[in-house]
Amino acid sequence: MRMFDFPRAPSDPAADALRAELREFLAAERANGGYTPQADCWVSAADPEFSRKMGARGWLGMTWPREYGGRERPVAHRFVVTEETLAAGAPVAAHWVADRQTGSHILRYGTEQQKRDILPKIAAGECYTAIGMSEPQAGSDLAAIRTAARRTSDGWVLSGRKIWSTGAHLAHYMIVLARTSPAEGRNRQVGLSQFLVDLSLPGIDISGIRDLGGTPHFNETLFEDVKLPADALLGEEGNGWAQCMGELTLERSGPERFLTSLSVLEKAMPVLAAHADDRRGGEIGSILANLRVLRRMSLGIAEMLERGESPNTAAAVVKEMGNRFENDVIARLRTMLSGIPRSEWPDGLGTLLRDAVLHLPSNTLRGGTTEILRGIIAREMGMR
Amino acid sequence: MALDQDTLGQIAQGLERILADAPLEAVDHASGQGAEADAVWAVLSQNGFPAIAAGEAQGGFGGSIADAALLAQLTARHALALPLADTMLVMNVLSQAGLDLPQLKLALADPVEPGAHLAHAIQAQAVLTLAHGQLQLAPLSREILTVQERMEDGAAALSGPLPAPSIEGPAPNWLTPIGLRALGALIRSAQMAGAMQAVLDLTLSYTQEREQFGRPLAKFQAIQHHLSDIACETAASIAAVELACDAIQAHPECPEEGIEEIAIAKIRCGQAAAQVAACAHQAHGAMGFTREYKLGRYTRRLWQWQDEFGSESEWSVWLGSRVLADDEPALWPRISRSV
Numbered sequence: 102m103r104m105f106d107f108p109r110a111p112s113d114p115a116a117d118a119l120r121a122e123l124r125e126f127l128a129a130e131r132a133n134g135g136y137t138p139q140a141d142c143w144v145s146a147a148d149p150e151f152s153r154k155m156g157a158r159g160w161l162g163m164t165w166p167r168e169y170g171g172r173e174r175p176v177a178h179r180f181v182v183t184e185e186t187l188a189a190g191a192p193v194a195a196h197w198v199a200d201r202q203t204g205s206h207i208l209r210y211g212t213e214q215q216k217r218d219i220l221p222k223i224a225a226g227e228c229y230t231a232i233g234m235s236e237p238q239a240g241s242d243l244a245a246i247r248t249a250a251r252r253t254s255d256g257w258v259l260s261g262r263k264i265w266s267t268g269a270h271l272a273h274y275m276i277v278l279a280r281t282s283p284a285e286g287r288n289r290q291v292g293l294s295q296f297l298v299d300l301s302l303p304g305i306d307i308s309g310i311r312d313l314g315g316t317p318h319f320n321e322t323l324f325e326d327v328k329l330p331a332d333a334l335l336g337e338e339g340n341g342w343a344q345c346m347g348e349l350t351l352e353r354s355g356p357e358r359f360l361t362s363l364s365v366l367e368k369a370m371p372v373l374a375a376h377a378d379d380r381r382g383g384e385i386g387s388i389l390a391n392l393r394v395l396r397r398m399s400l401g402i403a404e405m406l407e408r409g410e411s412p413n414t415a416a417a418v419v420k421e422m423g424n425r426f427e428n429d430v431i432a433r434l435r436t437m438l439s440g441i442p443r444s445e446w447p448d449g450l451g452t453l454l455r456d457a458v459l460h461l462p463s464n465t466l467r468g469g470t471t472e473i474l475r476g477i478i479a480r481e482m483g484m485r
Numbered sequence: 486m487a488l489d490q491d492t493l494g495q496i497a498q499g500l501e502r503i504l505a506d507a508p509l510e511a512v513d514h515a516s517g518q519g520a521e522a523d524a525v526w527a528v529l530s531q532n533g534f535p536a537i538a539a540g541e542a543q544g545g546f547g548g549s550i551a552d553a554a555l556l557a558q559l560t561a562r563h564a565l566a567l568p569l570a571d572t573m574l575v576m577n578v579l580s581q582a583g584l585d586l587p588q589l590k591l592a593l594a595d596p597v598e599p600g601a602h603l604a605h606a607i608q609a610q611a612v613l614t615l616a617h618g619q620l621q622l623a624p625l626s627r628e629i630l631t632v633q634e635r636m637e638d639g640a641a642a643l644s645g646p647l648p649a650p651s652i653e654g655p656a657p658n659w660l661t662p663i664g665l666r667a668l669g670a671l672i673r674s675a676q677m678a679g680a681m682q683a684v685l686d687l688t689l690s691y692t693q694e695r696e697q698f699g700r701p702l703a704k705f706q707a708i709q710h711h712l713s714d715i716a717c718e719t720a721a722s723i724a725a726v727e728l729a730c731d732a733i734q735a736h737p738e739c740p741e742e743g744i745e746e747i748a749i750a751k752i753r754c755g756q757a758a759a760q761v762a763a764c765a766h767q768a769h770g771a772m773g774f775t776r777e778y779k780l781g782r783y784t785r786r787l788w789q790w791q792d793e794f795g796s797e798s799e800w801s802v803w804l805g806s807r808v809l810a811d812d813e814p815a816l817w818p819r820i821s822r823s824v
């Protein structure tokens with residue numbers, strides 16, 4: 102079965118050198134007050150200045166062609182950058198979606214003009230994007246979307262509502278999934294198309310939604326008869342569902358699906374070490390084993406992407422296990438901390454832990470719920 | 486010392502063919518003893534499998550521990566009730582110590598916990614022990630064994646002292662008790678990963694055939710979720726074993742980093758085994774709880790292998806204590822370490 106094949110990545114001294122560079126940069130940024138490590142940093146910690154610094158170092162859009170601002174580096178190198186920034190809790194939220202999926206999607210489906218206009222800006226850490234998939238009445242059942250685009254003499258008119266778009270309030274573009282022709286009976290996956298929407302156009306209203314913990318990172322976006330140019334259609338008309346599934350593979354396949362809680366744990370390590378015993382040692386050993394193996398699998402996915410494959414089931418496997426494990430890590434951390442007086446906790450641990458707890462529910466929801474992912478895996482096994 | 490990938494692939498296919506044709510269910514019901522078991526062992530021996538991971542100078546085939554682990558995974562997929570995996574391992578160790586290779590079924594005593602039950606004790610003809618830097622291979626006989634009831638594959642406890650060794654010699658310097666235990670743990674991890682693949686196949690076909698409420702069980706979302714969990718845990722186990730094999734292949738003298746990778750595999754496979762067995766039995770209903778139905782041939786071994794050569798809990802404490810004892814304790818350097 103395809104889901105068991107996580108190919109080995111060849112050893113690569115250039116990746117090791119890159120990792121050393123990243124660690125030096127991140128340590129320096131922390132030391133000079135450039136950032137304070139944060140859990141869930143790829144969603145909650147947006148800092149355009151930090152994104153521009155990363156862009157200047159060539160760490161965004163790394164795999165893209167040089168003519169569009171990329172560095173033509175292997176997927177494994179981008180993996181080093183993403184995992185090192187996540188492990189360090191760095192403020193990468195501003196550019197995360199653009200670098201992870203939107204840019205690659207534009208590279209694959211965009212016009213030459215779009216590639217020349219947008220990709221260099223993303224690679225420079227200056228252009229941010231958001232995801233326009235879910236709607237108020239269409240979450241897991243994505244094919245139930247009602248946002249629609251109608252063809253006009255010189256383009257399209259877009260109307261509808263998108264929700265849960267992380268970072269839309271900072272973003273310059275959103276890839277919007279919209280209906281362009283009716284469903285064919287029960288087959289609702291036909292007649293959908295993707296649009297690359299400039300969020301500065303008239304008729305677009307973005308309003309923030311505060312999450313459980315009070316952070317306003319995601320949004321509802323209203324499109325009221327927004328006039329789009331003809332080339333806003335991304336890829337083929339009617340091919341939106343397939344394109345969207347490809348985008349979701351990029352969205353689901355990275356190490357952010359199991360490293361979100363790591364910075365909290367690392368923060369606690371000194372105090373856990375000071376109170377080391379078999380109980381805490383056992384938890385740490387078990388956590389290390391799980392994360393090490395998840396990372397091995399995630400590296401395998403990077404290798405599949407490098408080969409041009411579309412590892413959608415493998416990505417579902419890693420995300421499903423990774424998300425559940427992340428939540429488990431926080432529960433285990435609370436267990437390990439029990440019995441250690443608060444006065445001994447490192448500064449900031451209490452806040453980090455509280456933030457991580459308040460983010461727990463979203464791990465197993467965003468980018469496809471546990472239930473949806475299990476359905477994908479079951480389909481691969483021929484059960485559906 | 487290792488086989489190239491093509492050769493290993495051909496050897497694996499050869500083993501697969503032998504196992505697919507052999508009366509393994511009958512051999513299992515006879516606890517790996519008797520005429521049928523002897524016949525299967527004879528075929529495996531004639532084809533050189535016991536010595537596959539021993540050096541060529543001593544009459545082996547030059548395979549590595551990692552090669553042995555891959556083949557052990559296969560034997561477990563077929564629930565082979567014979568000590569092939571452990572014999573391959575012991576032969577490898579004897580060969581690395583420059584000792585003679587006996588043509589026998591072999592067992593390995595846990596060098597860290599000598600009181601642990603001895604896997605394959607009733608089936609094997611000799612057992613390898615490591616104490617005070619000495620490797621000793623001593624003959625096994627029923628008189629010094631107390632059979633462990635309801636254990637698989639002839640596990641037994643030693644009830645008396647072992648007789649004088651037939652083969653002995655100093656262990657290589659790098660082969661510490663924990664290192665040898667780790668090699669055993671690697672083989673058990675690989676076997677667990679293999680058995681889990683068989684459990685997945687069995688559970689998938691059972692739930693696709695069995696109907697309740699007018700449709701196959703596989704069509705119920707709750708059942709699909711059990712199968713998804715089995716598949717995920719199995720995938721993680723396979724990856725964990727690959728990781729440990731890569732480490733031991735890169736550093737055959739089992740340095741502490743290599744032992745850590747094996748610890749990770751044993752922890753992860755042990756955890757997965759519990760979940761896979763639970764989900765598979767839940768999906769199988771009462772049928773899976775019978776002695777006759779074949780699911781138990783795999784799950785009984787999974788539960789046994791979890792504990793052999795260190796349970797997931799023991800290895801977790803060992804691994805985590807090492808992390809916490811570091812000058813600057815942190816997880817990320819270990820999570821992201823290159824093999």
